[in-house]
Amino acid sequence: SEPSSRTKHPNRKYRQKMAHTVSPPAASTPAEVASVVLLPENYANICIILGAVAGALFALYNTYVVARIRVNPDDWGHGEGAPLQKERPVYKKVHELMTYISDGATAFLFAEYRFMFLFVLGMSGVILLLIGPTIEGWDAAIFSTAAFILGAVTSVASGWIGMRIAVFTNGRTTVMAAKGYADGFVTAFRGGIVMGFALTSLGLINLWLGVVAFKMYFGKDQIRMFGCIAAYGLGGSSIALFGRVGGGIFTKAADVGADLVGKIEKNIPEDDPRNPGVIADCIGDNVGDIAGMGADLFGSFAESSCAALVIASCDPGLASNWSSMMYPLLITSTGIFTCIVSTLVATNISPARSKAEIEPCLKQQLMVSTVLSTVTLLVMSLVCLPSTFNMYFMNGQQYQVKNWYCFIAVAGGLWAGLAIGYITEYFTSNQYTPVREVAEACTTGAATNVIYGLALGYKSAIIPCIALALCIWIGYNMCGVFGIALGALGILSTMSIALTIDAYGPISDNAGGIAEMAEMGEEVRTRTDALDAAGNTTAAIGKGYAIGSAALVSLALYGAFLTRAYTENNFGKPVHVNVIDPRTFFGLLIGAMLPYWFSALTMKSVGTAAMAMVREIQRQFRTIHGLMEGTAKPEYDNCVKIATEASLKEMIPPGCLVVLSPIVFGIFFGKEALAGLLPGAMTSGVQMAISASNTGGAWDNAKKYIESGGLAGHAKGSEAHKAAVCGDTIGDPMKDTYGPALNILVKLMAIISVVFAPVVADKQFGGLLFDQLLSAWGQKDAPAMD
Secondary structure, three states, X not given: OOOOOOEOOOOHHHHHHOOOOOOOOOOOOHHHHHHOOOOOHHHHXXXXXXXXXXXXXXXXXXXXXXXXXXXXXXXXXXXXXXXXXXXXXXXXXXXXXXXXXXXXXXXXXXXXXXXXXXXXXXXXHHHHHHHOOOOOOHHHHHHHHHHHHHHHHHHHXXXXXXHHHHHHHHHHXXXXXXXXXXXXXXXHHXXXXXXXXXXXXHHHHHHHHXXXXXXXXXXXXXXXXXXXXXXXXXXXXXXXXXXXXXXXXXXXXXXXXXXXHHHHHOOOOOOOOOOOOXXXXXXXXXXXHHHHHHHHHHHHHHHHHHHHHHHHOOOHHHHOOHHHHOHHHHHHHHHXXXXXXXXXXXXXXXXXXXXXXXXXXXXXXXXXXXXXXXXXXXXXXXXXXXXXXXXXXXXXXXXXXXXXXXXXXXXXXXXXXXXXXXXXXXXXXXXXXXXXXXXXXXXXXXXXXXXXXXXXXXXXXXXXXXXXXXXXXXXXXXXXXXXXXXXXHHHHOOHHHHHHHHHHXXXXXXXXXXXXXXXXXXXXXXXXXXXXXXXXXXXXXXXXXXXXXXXXXXXXXXXXXXXXXXXXXXXXXXXXXXXXXXXXXXXXXXXXHHHHHHHHHHHHHHHHHHHHHHHXXXXXXXXXXXXXXXXXXXXXXXXXXXXXXXXXHHOHHHHHHHHHHHHHHHHHHHHHHHHHHHHHHHXXXXXXXXXXXXXXXXXXXXXXXHHOOOOOOOOOOOHHHHHHHHHHHHHHHHHHHHXXXXXXXXXXXXXXXXXXXXXXXXXXXXXXXXXXXXXXXXXXXXXXXX
8 A cells, every 4th residue: 555645855955965866756657667687587586596506506616625634644645745753643633623623513413402402393383373363364373384484494504504514624733734724714714614605505495495486376466475584584593593592502601611720720721622611611722703693693594585575575576576576685696706806815825924913914804795786786786676666664754765766775784794793803902901901900800800800891882872873864764674684694694704804713723722732832723823813803793794784684583573463564554652551661671681681591501501510510529539740531422412401401491481482472462562572672682792792702811821922921830810710701701601692682683573473463462461351450452562
């Protein structure tokens, strides 16, 4: 239902100053709109397929290059290029450790995926039974369930691929680090490339195949079709949540337990083979930081793409042309090509050849990919979108939008992501003042270290929040809620690079642990420590990208929820949410509290598992004679078992809190309360996530700064170092468990609300408890505050 009149864009005066005149176009038919799109429909499909295939082939090529690095001495024989006889025991130990880590990570993920299988079955039944009786119909319920399962399977595959390439690359990075900085750096970076490009390509092609398959049934009913497709993002983020929480509890329970006993009580080096928790710690890097992050960023991609598709399907000017509808997917496709070019700078043109060059080389990846993507996104915006079209804003009016407005929205997100990345690097790298101040605070004890670290985290949230606010303002003023979704896609247009540099960190961390356990010497350990220190920063940057995209995509999904719940897809009807409506304000307060509740559950889970780990490690040091002397072997399997059982048990309550909150809240308290719950969770969750991730990263690098001799007079084993270890152990669950999981919380709650919007809006289901209370008080027909 189109409004009777179209209105000029609300930012008209600003554009007149920029010498651009916006005038209402004449009503255009679908044929007229399609005629101004330069990219034919078949070419759009070809571009998407080519991007996915190019990314997959590039990942396979880098897998082949990494696989050529042989670790097992039995593979060489005794011919040319084989290791010297005295080196063979070291190589054999590296191969043995790789096998331990690989087997442990595989066992944990299989155990975790068995639980996830049950969750997918249960959630599929909920989607089917709740959506079926609504106005959407049983066919929409069936297709929503199918999209949910497809997203869940893709998310599982994303985590599995990331874990397998990480355990395949870690020991090879150790071996190559023995040759020099450049060889070790490039090997770890290539491992990250495989994860980044394989995951992006898989997510893109599966979403495109799902859209094409659904189109065969729904035909031109694109509003219902893309409403069902939104469940693809729900499946992806549901698995990502459990992967992040479960993997985070595993890795940090092992890490904290190993550090507290090994470094503080026994005063032995990090990753010392005498420490019973060291293998569990290395396994945790792969199942938490790698598999969890892969599923997390896939979920962000899926949800931002689905949000943009849902919103675009409501606009006649975009929905009438397939190339315009596929614009969100084409953003990701072109991003794959620009990221391929960017990685060549680090692997072939200018790799890091010294300790000082590692962080600048990784940071260069962000700048090169952002600049290249800016150019390609401008071209794609001009050829994929109509030169002028009309879009509905939240006030129910249509405004004139030009294709380059969409480019501004995407570019705003792209450059906001770069700003977040650079700010994150500044606050978490030991090359800059903030982390060095934290290290200096360690000289007066653990308390001042904690105080400085918390202050750093709070301060680090200021500029990212301002950047996100500007991105939202620019995106909405350019093309409404669609512009906000495009901003999220802009951040994720370089997702392949973000995943690459994020995976690089845990691979380097594992390489350092293997070098220590294989006793490869101080020189190799120094190189792996330098690679790992940069990896801590890149991991924080990756989390910053994930958090930034989560903020934008959750707001875009919020707009989609309001449209579906308040207008019942009758676009052109204004949507008003009154914050002082007691139902909405009630939801707002509860929503702002949920991230704290979620954080409390996950932090306590890590603490409970870590205590069990500490007791087990202490028991082994106490009862296994010769363990401290290095003549006896630790019982590594016991620590792995403790971490596995604790993580699988403890991930259920926080997962259920996130998944059930919007459904239960909407059914019991109504759409008005749910309209308050979502922004409340988003505003507090995003700031908590940024602060926690950066605080933990800063404490970790402050510890490494002291260990590297950066703080004169305070070396390893000193009181300042022990204070730094305390800060690092406190920061571990902050940066690797609840911090990165909070961005999934805000996304997942939003996408659940979109999928179940017909249920919440249905008078038979939504607001049952409030309706009963009002009825009991004789006010059932009281008018809502609009």
